[in-house]
Amino acid sequence: MYNDYATVEKFITGREYDIRVQAIGDKLRAYHRKSDNWKGNVGTSFIEEVEVTDKYKFWATECSKLFGGLTIFTVDAIHTKDDEGIERDYIIEINDSASGFLNDNLEEDMNDVSNLVFEKIKNNIK
Secondary structure (H helix, E strand, O other): OOOOOOOOOOOOOOEEEEEEEEEEOOEEEEEEEEEOOOOOOOOOEEEEEEOOOHHHHHHHHHHOOHHHOOOEEEEEEEEEEOOOOOEEEEEEEEEOOOOOOOHHHHHHHHHHHHHHHHHHHHHHOO
16 A cells, blocks of 8 residues: 555444355355454454355346456455344455455365366467
């Protein structure tokens, strides 16, 4: 970062869990991460793989169109519930191929990345 500016984000209250939607080509995974810390990636957290809902598929489809087309990326979001019981999801970032994978699926995900890259190279060499 440069020394001549700062960035600020609104603090989102009512966070119940973080959401990560992972795309490797047409293969999607979704995770929920719960933590007692307001910043979910600090301290102890519980991560579980969950169903890829239609909403998560929509997010992945729309985000895959960014920057001329993404094939390996993650969408990070926060699921909230306010005092009146209204639930909302806030997408906070889209990560490129440097997203990192969950250890439980690491080998399979890395194989999927390798296969996807190999196919792209093969299709572009003619």
